[in-house]
Amino acid sequence: MPASPQHSPRSRRERPAKAALSREVIVATAVAVMRAEGLRKVTMRRLAQELDTGPASLYVYVRNTDELHAAVLDELLGTVPPAPDGGTWRQRLEHVLVACTGMLLAHPELARAALTARPRGPHYLNLIETLLALLDEGGVPRAQAAWGVDLLLQHAVATAAEHAGGDDPEEWEQLIGVLRRAADDPTRPHIAAAAHALLSGTPENRVSWAFQTLINGIERTAVPE
């Protein structure tokens, strides 16, 4: 077994013998480049450069850039730790989802890509299996559990995707300013009354509340027919 390519993001300098092209080495290289420089640099051209070939060569193994990004995400999904043994099914479910969100938050650009190009690799299926198992353990009817999994994963991915493109601190200031002005505006009384609540809470509290809210809703809402 050769050394895992993830841990040696080979620079143009120290490249050893040229590796044969394959979907696997392309995805592995993509993961390495992403870890080192972010998803923005995971482009067909850059990967081709990294692999000592022209961009056209990659299209033999990968349909397009989106499919490549989806493959990278599936790889990363493999790094989410399994649910811990202790606790209720709710606690374990929330734990897995928070862990998943945390992983995605470490790669917001990837989350953004995943929203459009859903992964469909083995790690993704394992995650769905885990979530379904926990909901089943909680006695949630199969149909709403199935639809609920979509909702839970969508929230995890979207929450992370919101942080793509770098969190401009000035943009946050502006939002606070807009809300403060709206709070003094008599034509929007509910925003005025809720201004504090709209901005309150730590990110952790909000993520935790959101998943509890989703789980509570999923438990109680039957699918049509």
Place this chain on the structure above:
Amino acid sequence: MPASPQHSPRSRRERPAKAALSREVIVATAVAVMRAEGLRKVTMRRLAQELDTGPASLYVYVRNTDELHAAVLDELLGTVPPAPDGGTWRQRLEHVLVACTGMLLAHPELARAALTARPRGPHYLNLIETLLALLDEGGVPRAQAAWGVDLLLQHAVATAAEHAGGDDPEEWEQLIGVLRRAADDPTRPHIAAAAHALLSGTPENRVSWAFQTLINGIERTAVPE
């Protein structure tokens, strides 16, 4: 009052006297180009061409491409019709959210952009005011209503964003294939049991169920402290 620029996406041919540059004409031109050719074509360079100037000129009025996209979305938010008069608060709330999702689904690329660059214009604030008012009418405590609005809008935006980049029919086939194979795999029994439910339902049913689920959860889940 001059004719609304939204309705005359001036081609390079029929351009009248060159309009003075301003944030307003830039955003209006962006909306026109988006309606005519999609958000992908709403680029700094293309807009500059449309306005008979160089791309650098736009940076006087717009910080970057993301901010421009957010401004376009706020404009579109103005086209979402208000809640109808009849029905319960739940029905009206769901109605507004479905209408909002529908508008976003007509512009999935925009929804994708909105996930990262939140709009903060007047139409966005009006929408939040509407949602808060309906939740208040339903007796939902202020704090969880405020956090809930975020969750509801995130779902609307994310649902639409999932359709960005064109819905490849072949990709859908592949997902069905993956799930069918997973259904025969004894190592993932819950997916096997839920395979049908995972794929069932019309888009309309799913969106409606999702919002009901969110509202049910928001009603019942208190924020910490």
Place this chain on the structure above:
DNA sequence: ACCTGAACACCGTTCAAGT
């Protein structure tokens, strides 16, 4: 202050040609 041409440093994807 506002506007601009030109430049810098890139993109995704396709295609005809090679092996």
Place this chain on the structure above:
DNA sequence: ACCTGAACACCGTTCAAGT
């Protein structure tokens, strides 16, 4: 079948210079 160089048709953003 697999691989490639080169090309096509673009990007965002910055900067020095003009008005």
